[in-house]
Amino acid sequence: MKNLSWRQVAYTNFPYFKYTLKYALDSLERIGAQNIEFYGAYPHFYLGDVTPSDIKAAGKMLRDHHLQVINLCPENCTYPVNAASTNLHARNRSVEHYVRALEAANEFESPYCLFFPGWAHFDEDQDEAWKRGVETMSYLAGIAESYGVQMLLESAPQTATIISSADKQLQMMKEVGSPALNGMIDLTCLYNIGETVEEVIEKLGIEHIRHVHFHNCAELTPGRYEHRIPTDGLLDIRRIVDVLDEAGFQGHFGCEVFAPYESEPEKAMLAFKEWFETVGLCD
Numbered sequence: 258m259k260n261l262s263w264r265q266v267a268y269t270n271f272p273y274f275k276y277t278l279k280y281a282l283d284s285l286e287r288i289g290a291q292n293i294e295f296y297g298a299y300p301h302f303y304l305g306d307v308t309p310s311d312i313k314a315a316g317k318m319l320r321d322h323h324l325q326v327i328n329l330c331p332e333n334c335t336y337p338v339n340a341a342s343t344n345l346h347a348r349n350r351s352v353e354h355y356v357r358a359l360e361a362a363n364e365f366e367s368p369y370c371l372f373f374p375g376w377a378h379f380d381e382d383q384d385e386a387w388k389r390g391v392e393t394m395s396y397l398a399g400i401a402e403s404y405g406v407q408m409l410l411e412s413a414p415q416t417a418t419i420i421s422s423a424d425k426q427l428q429m430m431k432e433v434g435s436p437a438l439n440g441m442i443d444l445t446c447l448y449n450i451g452e453t454v455e456e457v458i459e460k461l462g463i464e465h466i467r468h469v470h471f472h473n474c475a476e477l478t479p480g481r482y483e484h485r486i487p488t489d490g491l492l493d494i495r496r497i498v499d500v501l502d503e504a505g506f507q508g509h510f511g512c513e514v515f516a517p518y519e520s521e522p523e524k525a526m527l528a529f530k531e532w533f534e535t536v537g538l539c540d
Contacts, residue, residue: 341375
C-alpha cells in the first residue's frame with residue numbers, strides 16, 4: 258500500500274446485534290480495535306430510546322474500552338425512520354432521531370455521522386420527496402456545523418433513499434451548500450446501483466469521499482444482496498482497495514456486516530483483520 262494504513266480500519270458493532278453492548282465492546286477491545294464505526298440501533302443504542310444520560314454512559318463505556326468512534330451510523334432506512342416522509346409525524350420523529358445522533362456524535366467525539374435524507378414511495382412525487390430531503394439535511398447541517406461533526410451521504414437503491422447515485426450525492430451537497438456535508442461509499446450498495454468506485458471518485462473527488470462501508474457481497478436472489486466478509490463474495494475488493502490507495506483515500510474502512518455472522522460476530526471481525534493483514538494494512 259502506498260498511502261493507506263492500519264489506522265484507517267474501523268471495526269464495528271454491526272454483527273453483534275444478538276449480543277449486549279458490553280459483550281460487543283469487550284470483544285472489540287479484545288481483538289485490538291482502536292477506531293470503530295458505531296451502529297446506533299437496538300439493542301445497543303437505539304436513538305429513539307436513549308436519554309442524554311444514556312448517551313453519556315455509552316460514551317464512558319466506549320472510552321473505558323479504549324475505543325474511538327470515527328463514524329456514528331444511526332438506523333436510517335427502516336421503520337420508523339424516514340426524514341423525507343409525507344407523514345409529518347414520521348418526518349418530525351425522524352428529524353429528532355437524527356438530531357439525537359448528532360448530539361451523540363458530539364459526545365463520542367466522532368468526526369462523522371451517516372444520514373440518509375429519507376425515501377419516497379414509488380407512487381409518490383419523487384421531486385417533492387427530494388425537496389423535503391434537502392430541507393431536512395439543511396436543517397441538520399446547521400446543527401452539525403455547530404458541533405464540528407461531518408454528515409455523510411451514502412448512495413443506495415431507491416427503496417432505501419432518494420440519493421440513488423453519485424450524481425445525487427453531489428446534487429444534495431450542492432443544494433444544501435454546507436461544509437458539514439460530504440459523501441461516502443457502500444460497496445454493496447454501489448454494486449447494486451451499477452456504479453464503480455472509479456466513477457464515484459471522478460464525480461465527487463476523493464476529498465469528498467470520507468468513509469467506506471467495506472465488505473464483500475453475495476447475491477441471495479436477483480437484486481437482493483447480503484454483506485459478507487472479504488473472502489466471501491463477488492466483488493474484487495483487493496482491486497477496489499488498490500484504487501482507493503492510488504487515489505489517496507484518507508477516510509476509514511468500516512467493516513459493515515450483519516447476518517449471517519450474528520452467532521459468531523468476533524470471528525467475522527477477525528476475518529477482516531486477517532484480510533487486511535494480507536494486503537499489508539496491519540501493524
